[in-house]
Amino acid sequence: MFESLGNLIAFQLLRLGPESHLGAAVQFFVMDLTKIFALLVIVIYVMGLLRAMLSPERVRAFVRGRPDWQARGMAVTLGAVTPFCSCSSVPLFIGFVEAGIPLGVTFSFLIASPMINEVAAVILVGVLGWKLAALYVLAGLLVAWFGGIAMQAFHPERWVEDYVWKIRMGETGAIETDRSLLGRHRYALGEVREIVGRIWIWVLIGIAVGALFHGFVPADWVTTHLGGDDWYSVPLAVLLGVPLYSNATGIIPVAEAMLTKGVAIGTTLALMMSVAALSLPEMLILRKVIRWPALALFAGVLAVAFTLVGWTFNLIA
Amino acid sequence: MKTFKVLGGGCRNCEVTADLISQAAKEAGVEIQLDKVTDMAEILGHGVMSTPGVVLDGKVVHAGGIPGPDQVREWVKG
Numbered sequence: 001m002f003e004s005l006g007n008l009i010a011f012q013l014l015r016l017g018p019e020s021h022l023g024a025a026v027q028f029f030v031m032d033l034t035k036i037f038a039l040l041v042i043v044i045y046v047m048g049l050l051r052a053m054l055s056p057e058r059v060r061a062f063v064r065g066r067p068d069w070q071a072r073g074m075a076v077t078l079g080a081v082t083p084f085c086s087c088s089s090v091p092l093f094i095g096f097v098e099a100g101i102p103l104g105v106t107f108s109f110l111i112a113s114p115m116i117n118e119v120a121a122v123i124l125v126g127v128l129g130w131k132l133a134a135l136y137v138l139a140g141l142l143v144a145w146f147g148g149i150a151m152q153a154f155h156p157e158r159w160v161e162d163y164v165w166k167i168r169m170g171e172t173g174a175i176e177t178d179r180s181l182l183g184r185h186r187y188a189l190g191e192v193r194e195i196v197g198r199i200w201i202w203v204l205i206g207i208a209v210g211a212l213f214h215g216f217v218p219a220d221w222v223t224t225h226l227g228g229d230d231w232y233s234v235p236l237a238v239l240l241g242v243p244l245y246s247n248a249t250g251i252i253p254v255a256e257a258m259l260t261k262g263v264a265i266g267t268t269l270a271l272m273m274s275v276a277a278l279s280l281p282e283m284l285i286l287r288k289v290i291r292w293p294a295l296a297l298f299a300g301v302l303a304v305a306f307t308l309v310g311w312t313f314n315l316i317a
Numbered sequence: 318m319k320t321f322k323v324l325g326g327g328c329r330n331c332e333v334t335a336d337l338i339s340q341a342a343k344e345a346g347v348e349i350q351l352d353k354v355t356d357m358a359e360i361l362g363h364g365v366m367s368t369p370g371v372v373l374d375g376k377v378v379h380a381g382g383i384p385g386p387d388q389v390r391e392w393v394k395g
Contacts, residue, residue: 055367056366091367094361167362169366
């Protein structure tokens with residue numbers, strides 16, 4: 001449906017040739033723009049209706065004092081299913097520390113949160129198919145799980161700012177929520193407005209980049225420079241992703257364009273993860289609670305993990 | 318007079334939340350006191366980890382996102 005809409009606008013309305021660069025780019029842009037935004041609205045609305053009340057306050061209460069693997073499982077799940085405003089990472093971090101939850105578990109959460117969310121997962125299924133979506137989510141969960149364990153091995157406690165240890169968290173009563181159908185509908189609409197309002201620009205940029213890549217970058221060039229089995233293409237993709245920042249949803253159209261041009265799957269996954277999870281703004285926010293050595297280590301552990309994921313998937317494929 | 322506190326580290330969503338509340342108060346013609354709390358110790362002191370949060374007369378009434386306009390109107394007049 002979205003493909004034929006793209007064809008209609010690019011080839012019939014604008015009379016561009018399907019073989020021309022511009023025609024291919026416009027067709028891709030229209031197709032992805034309509035498809036991704038339609039999916040975004042539907043997914044966020046349905047999630048809002050279900051209103052998964054897995055709040056971090058609840059998870060914190062549940063996790064404290066549990067064995068590491070249980071705590072880590074909950075932390076990764078929470079990170080994966082709930083989208084947070086990135087400014088929440090500081091109070092979340094402090095709240096976890098205050099509950100005596102190991103730092104490695106908290107890092108697992110911080111890795112999972114930007115990289116995986118249910119909205120990105122559904123859009124991945126819609127754009128790239130369920131196999132790739134499952135691979136991405138699985139790889140993300142693995143990186144979050146083992147990345148947190150790797151961080152713990154370096155005893156990051158020594159780099160936590162002193163004031164963090166002194167904060168005492170208060171108890172709060174349950175917040176009343178409107179559970180009627182109308183209340184849920186209103187909440188869901190609010191969620192659509194809020195989340196789409198926050199991420200649309202990243203998605204639009206991603207679609208534009210994907211469309212340009214699709215229309216103007218020749219497939220031969222890609223296979224020569226990015227598609228080969230050269231070992232360095234994966235770490236290169238990870239490095240490229242560091243200065244680039246986008247929302248996990250915004251990077252999907254770029255990945256789509258790369259895959260259709262023959263970029264290796266592991267290389268594409270590595271770039272996606274790097275763009276979504278390794279970002280300077282996020283690091284600067286975390287600087288409020290941990291010092292530079294821990295941040296550098298965090299970035300290093302993630303870069304190594306993404307590279308390993310990329311190599312593994314390139315080998316399997 | 319009702320006192321509101323918006324809990325949050327100063328991100329855009331926190332600003333939007335504070336604006337919503339003062340706007341609703343103005344529309345209802347109600348005098349309120351509105352403080353923006355950015356101090357982490359105080360935010361967590363209220364038991365809130367997901368910001369923005371809203372405290373009305375010392376009680377946490379909302380956490381983890383921008384509140385709905387209807388909700389805000391309830392708080393202001395209620």
